[in-house]
Amino acid sequence: xxxxxxxxxxxxxxxxxxxxxxxxxxxxxxxxxxxxxxxxxxxxxxxxxxxxxxxxxxxxxxxxxxxxxxxxxxxxxxxxxxxxxxxxxxxxxxxxxxxxxxxxxxxxxxxxxxxxxxxxxxxxxxxxxxxxxxxxxxxxxxxxxxxxxxxxxxxxxxxxxxxxxxxxxxxxxxxxxxxxxxxxxxxxxxxxxxxxxxxxxxxxxxxxxxxxxxxxxxxxxxxxxxxxxxxxxxxxxxxxxxxxxxxxxxxxxxxxxxxxxxxxxxxxxxxxxxxxxxxxxxxxxxxxxxxxxxxxxxxxxxxxxxxxxxxxxxxxxxxxxxxxxxxxxxxxxxxxxxxxxxxxxxxxxxxxxxxxxxxxxxxxxxxxxxxxxxxxxxxxxxxxxxxxxxxxxxxxxxxxxxxxxxxxxxxxxxxxxxxxxxxxxxxxxxxxxxxxxxxxxxxxxxxxxxxxxxxxxxxxxxxxxxxxxxxxxxxxxxxxxxxxxxxxxxxxxxxxxxxxxxxxxxxxxxxxxxxxxxxxxxxxxxxxxxxxxxxxxxxxxxxxxxxxxxx
Amino acid sequence: xxxxxxxxxxxxxxxxxxxxxxxxxxxxxxxxxxxxxxxxxxxxxxxxxxxxxxxxxxxxxxxxxxxxxxxxxxxxxxxxxxxxxxxxxxxxxxxxxxxxxxxxxxxxxxxxxxxxxxxxxxxxxxxxxxxxxxxxxxxxxxxxxxxxxxxxxxxxxxxxxxxxxxxxxxxxxxxxxxxxxxxxxxxx
Numbered sequence: 001x002x003x004x005x006x007x008x009x010x011x012x013x014x015x016x017x018x019x020x021x022x023x024x025x026x027x028x029x030x031x032x033x034x035x036x037x038x039x040x041x042x043x044x045x046x047x048x049x050x051x052x053x054x055x056x057x058x059x060x061x062x063x064x065x066x067x068x069x070x071x072x073x074x075x076x077x078x079x080x081x082x083x084x085x086x087x088x089x090x091x092x093x094x095x096x097x098x099x100x101x102x103x104x105x106x107x108x109x110x111x112x113x114x115x116x117x118x119x120x121x122x123x124x125x126x127x128x129x130x131x132x133x134x135x136x137x138x139x140x141x142x143x144x145x146x147x148x149x150x151x152x153x154x155x156x157x158x159x160x161x162x163x164x165x166x167x168x169x170x171x172x173x174x175x176x177x178x179x180x181x182x183x184x185x186x187x188x189x190x191x192x193x194x195x196x197x198x199x200x201x202x203x204x205x206x207x208x209x210x211x212x213x214x215x216x217x218x219x220x221x222x223x224x225x226x227x228x229x230x231x232x233x234x235x236x237x238x239x240x241x242x243x244x245x246x247x248x249x250x251x252x253x254x255x256x257x258x259x260x261x262x263x264x265x266x267x268x269x270x271x272x273x274x275x276x277x278x279x280x281x282x283x284x285x286x287x288x289x290x291x292x293x294x295x296x297x298x299x300x301x302x303x304x305x306x307x308x309x310x311x312x313x314x315x316x317x318x319x320x321x322x323x324x325x326x327x328x329x330x331x332x333x334x335x336x337x338x339x340x341x342x343x344x345x346x347x348x349x350x351x352x353x354x355x356x357x358x359x360x361x362x363x364x365x366x367x368x369x370x371x372x373x374x375x376x377x378x379x380x381x382x383x384x385x386x387x388x389x390x391x392x393x394x395x396x397x398x399x400x401x402x403x404x405x406x407x408x409x410x411x412x413x414x415x416x417x418x419x420x421x422x423x424x425x426x427x428x429x430x431x432x433x434x435x436x437x438x439x440x441x442x443x444x445x446x447x448x449x450x451x452x453x454x455x456x457x458x459x460x461x462x463x464x465x466x467x468x469x470x471x472x473x474x475x476x477x478x479x480x481x482x483x484x485x486x487x488x489x490x491x492x493x494x495x496x497x498x499x500x501x502x503x504x505x506x507x508x509x510x511x512x513x514x515x516x517x518x519x520x521x522x523x524x525x526x527x528x529x530x531x532x533x534x535x536x537x538x539x540x541x542x543x544x545x546x547x548x549x550x551x
Numbered sequence: 552x553x554x555x556x557x558x559x560x561x562x563x564x565x566x567x568x569x570x571x572x573x574x575x576x577x578x579x580x581x582x583x584x585x586x587x588x589x590x591x592x593x594x595x596x597x598x599x600x601x602x603x604x605x606x607x608x609x610x611x612x613x614x615x616x617x618x619x620x621x622x623x624x625x626x627x628x629x630x631x632x633x634x635x636x637x638x639x640x641x642x643x644x645x646x647x648x649x650x651x652x653x654x655x656x657x658x659x660x661x662x663x664x665x666x667x668x669x670x671x672x673x674x675x676x677x678x679x680x681x682x683x684x685x686x687x688x689x690x691x692x693x694x695x696x697x698x699x700x701x702x703x704x705x706x707x708x709x710x711x712x713x714x715x716x717x718x719x720x721x722x723x724x725x726x727x728x729x730x731x732x733x734x735x736x737x738x739x
Contacts, residue, residue, distance in 0.1 A: 039582060039687035052653045053687075056678025081685035083585045304628070307711055310635040311667075323667065 029062050032071050036061075036078055037088045045088055137204035145175045145203075164210050171203040305334050312344060321348055339365035343375040350378065355386040356480065363484040376400040377413070384416070387490075390424050438493055438503055440464065440536070442543030444511055445486040450527055450547065458483065459517035462491055467506040467535035473497050475507060477519065485547075506535040511545050526551045584685050584704050588726045591616070591695045592683040596650060596673035599663065604648065604671060606699070613721045614695035615647045615714070618681055620654045621662035623689045625708035630666040632711045636718070637670045644697075645718060647671070652681045652689065694721040705731040 033047035038054045046054045046061075057078075064074045078086045090096035151172040157165060178195055181187040187195075312327030325348060331341040346361030359382055365375035376396050384393035397417050404410040444462070446454065460483040464476040476495040480487065493503045513527040529547040536543060586592075591614070595605040606614070617633060619626040637647045647670035651659040656674060663672060675681055684693060687706075694703040694717050702721045705713070713731070720727065 053678065053681075057682060059677065060679060060682055078682075080585065081682060082582055082687070083685075085582050304631060307631040307635040310639070310711075311631060314635075314638050 025062070025065055028065055028071065029058065032061050032065075032074055033058050035075065035088055037086050039082060039086070133201045133204040134208070137207050138200050140207060141172075141175070141200050141203040145172055145179070151176070161210065161213055164206055164213070168203065168206045168210065171199055171206060175199050175203065305331055305338075308334075309338075309340060312341070316344055316348070321351065324348060337368045339369040339372045339375060342368075343372060343378060346375065346378050346382075350382055350386075355382055358382050359387075360480065360482065360484065363487075364482070367484050371399075371403055373400055373403055376403070381416075384420055390420055394420050394424070438538060439490055440492075440507070440509060440538055440543050441488070441490045441541045442531075442545065443486050443488045444483075444529070444545050444547065446513075446527065447546055447548040450550065453525065453527060453550065454485075454513075455515065458513050458515060460487070461512045461514055461519050462489055462495075463510050463512065464491060464495075465508045465510075467508055476503065479517075479519070481517065483513070504538050506537060508534040509536060509543055509545065510534075511547060513547055522551055524551055582685070582687050584730055586685055586693075586701050587704055587730060589701060590699050591693065591701050592680075594680045594683065596648075596675060596680060598671050598673040599660065600671075604673065606695075609646050609648075609695075610699055611644075611697050613645045613697060613718055614693075615645065615718065615721075616684075616693040616695060617647070617649045618652055618675075618684070618686050618689060618691045619649055619662075620652055620689050621658040622654065626690045627662075627666075629690060629708040629710070630662070630668065632709060632714065634666060634668050634670070636711060636714045640715075640718065641670070644722075649673070650675050650680055652678060652686065694718065696721045696724045698724065700724070700726070703727040703731065707732055 030047055034045050036046040036057065038044045038046050038049035038051060040051050040053045041049045046057045061074055075087065084091060084096065090099050092100055151169040153166045153169045178187065178192065178199065182192040308327050308331045312324050312331065315324035315327060324344065328341040328344050331338050342361045342365035346358040346365065349358035349361060359379065362375045362379035365372050366379065376399055380393045380396035380400065383389040383396065394417060397413055401410060401413050401417065404413065460480040462478040463474045465474045474497060476491060477497060478489065478491050478495045496503055510528065510530040515523040515526050527547040528549040528551060529545045531543055531545050591606060593606050595603055597603055633647065649670065649672035651672060651674045659674060690708065692705045692709055693701050696702050702725060703717045
């Protein structure tokens with residue numbers, strides 16, 4: 001024991017004893033960086049870490065050394081920035097002192113505990129020599145135990161012999177249980193042979209002491225106890241005796257169940273598959289850290305969305321179209337149904353003069369939110385100013401008026417509607433703009449059974465072929481990207497494949513919803529439709545086509 | 552006798568469980584900053600456009616000081632939000648300042664271009680500024696009130712609402728007792 005103490009003490013003292021004052025600057029730098037923890041590593045000192053941060057910290061230490069600062073001052077500087085955490089070995093002051101002392105307290109406690117337990121073992125071995133006990137008493141014990149009687153510890157009995165009687169009852173019960181276990185095969189032969197003589201010896205000792213002490217004080221309690229024992233014996237025979245062993249099994253089972261469930265919940269909450277290089281497997285429940293990596297996290301993308309929209313609005317207000325398009329495109333890549341983004345795209349396209357594209361964008365916005373005011377306004381104005389579709393414009397704007405709260409905006413919209421109504425009242429002029437003799441107009445819809453086959457990446461081709469020549473290139477083709485059905489279209493000379501030919505006469509009109517947007521290839525799965533009353537005269541309105549065939 | 556044994560067992564097991572619970576519920580990489588509520592360490596940084604900027608010149612304004620690197624994923628994640636807030640609050644006596652650390656100039660430039668960042672940014676090539684601020688996980692953001700005190704520190708990616716809320720607290724000089732922690736940080 002003393003040698004151990006010396007060993008522990010020498011281990012404690014030696015390192016500090018060996019610490020000589022380094023003279024060289026390099027040595028000083030190394031000594032200080034050895035004591036500093038690298039903030040971006042795991043349990044590495046600044047001296048040992050190859051990280052950029054550690055390099056910068058070493059450079060800073062060297063600089064401060066050159067400025068004439070003492071190692072203590074330099075360490076204090078780092079502590080003032082990072083807290084005591086930065087020191088690899090905690091200080092020997094305040095709470096940190098515990099870290100230094102506790103292991104030795106625990107070690108000393110452990111040694112004392114082991115010594116005590118060992119001593120008790122040795123003592124037990126010595127006292128349980130059955131040979132010291134009178135064989136006659138052992139025989140009596142064996143006789144007592146072999147009866148059916150239940151030996152019960154009775155806390156109520158008083159007097160000098162009380163503890164002896166209780167001890168006797170305890171030992172007899174143990175012996176009975178031992179015998180039972182052995183018979184039931186729950187106890188090995190060697191254990192039985194080892195334990196039985198030991199208990200018998202102890203019980204014999206108690207018997208001897210009981211015999212030598214007078215029995216007068218117990219007499220009044222005796223009958224009562226005997227009565228109860230008789231009753232208990234009867235119960236035991238009926239198999240109703242409370243089983244302690246059963247309770248222990250039940251408690252152990254319950255504990256294991258609770259433990260298992262807790263462990264299951266705890267682990268599933270605190271471990272997760274690594275999402276990316278930067279991710280760690282622990283998190284959420286344990287450390288409060290969410291999943292890492294950019295790609296998989298929908299929350300991150302949601303957050304991105306808001307700032308992208310803000311960025312897009314700002315760019316739109318600055319009239320920086322390309323940046324605005326960029327931002328809204330990114331929004332649509334994350335959430336393809338965002339009405340706000342579609343609407344702004346529509347507004348930008350209107351500015352650029354792409355009327356059809358703008359209309360499509362507004363329709364997309366309204367298909368997710370039919371009451372989105374800005375889209376209603378955009379669509380209404382495009383129909384009114386660029387398409388001359390006064391009734392369509394009116395319909396949209398009137399819906400907008402019904403949604404807007406009364407105020408300046410609503411007043412403006414109402415003014416536009418009034419203006420529109422005035423123009424509609426002079427039908428001669430406006431009708432002419434609608435019924436254009438060199439156009440084909442109508443709507444395109446999808447057969448309700450084929451709606452499931454629609455894909456957001458589809459492109460729609462409206463193909464006009466001359467009724468006289470079935471071969472060769474079509475007369476005119478119009479492509480509509482990402483169409484929203486039902487869709488109204490208008491096809492005119494600007495859609496002709498070859499200029500120079502007249503756009504007139506009888507034609508066949510068909511439509512194809514193309515999977516890859518390439519007019520020259522026909523993919524299986526593309527939807528087709530032809531006008532029922534082909535051929536038609538150019539200038540016909542109401543050329544309504546239903547997409548009802550699958551390629 | 553059994554009671555004594557149970558008590559003894561509990562006396563040994565409970566402190567052990569306590570120590571384990573304490574240890575497991577903490578992020579071992581997390582370093583609490585002693586700087587919150589203290590004056591922000593002064594520095595001068597050369598911006599990417601060649602101009603020099605001193606923290607002392609910004610006294611009287613709320614300063615949003617963000618340490619970042621082009622290689623760090625959470626910095627990329629928060630970049631758009633930062634620019635969006637800056638666009639919105641640039642005229643409200645608030646200065647955004649980005650400090651690029653542990654990075655190369657070329658990659659930093661590409662980052663600024665990619666996210667169209669318009670607020671001033673500089674590079675801390677020696678690491679002196681980041682060490683002065685006790686930076687360990689990137690990105691780290693410090694909110695500095697008009698009197699030059701650090702009111703809040705955030706480790707990890709930031710999002711629009713919290714930036715706005717913390718800027719407002721900094722404007723009023725309110726110091727957050729606890730530092731914030733983003734969804735995740737990057738360490739190199």
